Amino acid sequence: MSAPAIGAGELLPPQEEKKNYLNVEHTVRSWLLTGDHKRIAILYLFSVSLFFMIGGIFASLIRLELISPSGVLLESETYNKIFSAHGIVMIFLFLVPSIPAVFGNFFLPIMIGARDLAFPRMNLMSWYVYWLGGLLISSGLILGGVDTGWTFYTPYSSLYSNTQVSLVIIGIFFAGFSSIMTGLNFIVTIHKMRAPGMTWFRLPLFVWSMYATSVVMLLGTPVIAITLLLVFAERTLHLGVFSPELGGDPVLFQHMFWFYSHPAVYIMILPSFGVISELMANFCRKRVFGYHFVAFSSLAIAGLGFLVWGHHMFVSSQSMYQGVVFSLVSFLVAVPSAVKVFNWTATMYKGTIRLQTPMIYALGFIGLFTVGGLTGLFLACLGTDVHLTATYFVVAHFHYVMVGGSMMGFLGALHYWWPKMTGRMFNDTFGKFNAMLVFIGFNLTFFPQFILGFMGMPRRYHYYYIAPEFMPYHIMSSAGASALAVGLIAPAFYLISSLRHGHKAGANPWGAHGLEWETSSPPIPTNFEETPIVTDEVYDFSAMDEYEHRHGSDEMAPAGGHN
């Protein structure tokens, strides 16, 4: 609870309802030219949801194809294009921007008590650049697609593939710049725009994780940009850099690609860590156990994440000694990740746990991320990795991290902050039921793939009639995918219907701690009436209860005035 600076006249009841960021202006122009970080977040929410749906359609086609061992639905080339499109759209247009560009954009300034991000116009530009990338990628997919996989390994991508690689690569190049702009904005905002009293160790853990994410975005993305630009140059100008035929080194491409693309995994998962820390604290009404450790483990993961890319290349021609070092450092990443999981679990101990929708997602996250993380150790180990490389075990592992981790975090964040963003409560019963459906559907989809991988089912194959014993697992997986699909589509319905039928949400419907709960729902355009002055520690629920007890209110007064 920060002590709001309240002027004498402000204690009188408000004369009329304040305009919030949604209804302050209504024209299309006011949305498309906005500098308000909250409106840009809403623009991003629509955009990433759209691309998530497109990526999901590709995923459904993959699962449909694999029901039958003989690959009856799609041609081999079509299947190659479908799984490439699934990977490219999901990674570059959904997972990377999802939580930072939507919830980071919306809540990071509010959580630190700022009126906006440091560079609002750059923030808006990042959305347009994201769409430029999105449209280029989409047009590439419509004009024939790519069959290289999302990894674009040379020389196939640069010399041989006869598909729309150039267009898609340039699209990814632009999408990368959008994420650089977001990361740069966040770093400057966190460093320079914290409200008085908002020290580094009073920052909510979501802000710490956004900071770590931004560092990775800033350091990693330029490298993928130049790497893909060189693949483009090799394709179009025959500049010899990566193709052995032109005297180049294809393994160098793999090094440079994974130098970004492994840290990119942390761009996708670190924001979720931040969301889960918020949910754990607020739905256990307890300070996160080992706050400092959780904060620094984000930075440790961001740092170590840059030193492990070689574990994607154990079966390439990199030297064995390199392999040993990369294996060791990959094991080290497990330490900060485990610190987080143990600390979240310890937070629940003697906490006042409330099993509302966001908390169900958070609990699901912990289970799924633990499985995803531990199976990562199988792959970090040189010996087992040689056996498991390019099998469904890898596919299952990274889906447990990316879908079970990042996407559960995204849904948790969406439900947690929905009342703040829209001013309406959704139906908690639907929400809880849906969270469990997602959890069950997800496990049914991806757990059989671990078994498939161990049995030897290679990834990126679309028929397996020589090994019909794979079929039951593929059917299980496809059945789970349908349940998962329902669980992912349902929120679109009950959340949107809550806009019309939901109860009005107060400033703090979850009884949560943090500056974003001290302004009105939805927030006013400038976030706070006056710049808040932070006087209490992070997640200090006892001080909050005491304040409420003293003031006899079940809802806190918004900072700097009323809503």
Add this chain to the structure above:
Amino acid sequence: MASIAHGHGHGHDDMVVHVHHQFENIDQQNESYLVGMWCFLVTEIMFFGALFLMYTIYRMNYQNDFYGAHLELSQTASTPIAGPLVQMTGLKEFPVWGSINTTLLLISSFTMVMAVRAAQLRKKADVMKFLGATNVLAAMFLVIKFSQEWPPKWAHKMVPGANFGPEASHLHGASPRAAEIFYSLYFAMTGLHAIHIIAGIGVITALMVLWRKGAKSVTEDYVPTEMVGLYWHFVDLVWIFLFPLFYLIPG
């Protein structure tokens, strides 16, 4: 639009300073601008860094070929225009244009520093003078690059790609394949650098227009000029690395 300037004079002098609505005061705004600029330069370092990594690896693989290929970047006594300058040095070959371009950029860094200094002192005429000088030096760099350096490579079929096929006399003992990689890196890195110079000229020109109009956003505080200066020094610094790596390879 959110970025409406407010006339909050929380300032430290009596001037009405240009503070955007999201900032509390001019200090916060200035610090944010500078941190933002440094962050941008970090991304630029990573961007060029990937190319420098590639250069390092290929030079390790093909040191002798790189030596041979790099000789073609130097001029000899028979080179038109540059020939007399080579004779003055008394050497067989000398990277005349590379050296002149390095000198031009070093001087432009100096004029840029002077422009920032003038902005701190709010001396508009000096700012215009030094920014203008920086732009002239940058333009001279580009003229030399595009008239004296690149066209001969084009004429001798030294541009990588389908048409690559220089005669042996231009390879100086380098294998054609390694020479093609050398020139791939040469055109990629100096080309990317040239794009940054062109962007720099654009930004400096925009800054000059704002100074000329007396726009408060640049005249009341030196930080916008300082930011352009930081970018310009970065571009110069990249060249300081490119010059020895391409023009001064030891045999």
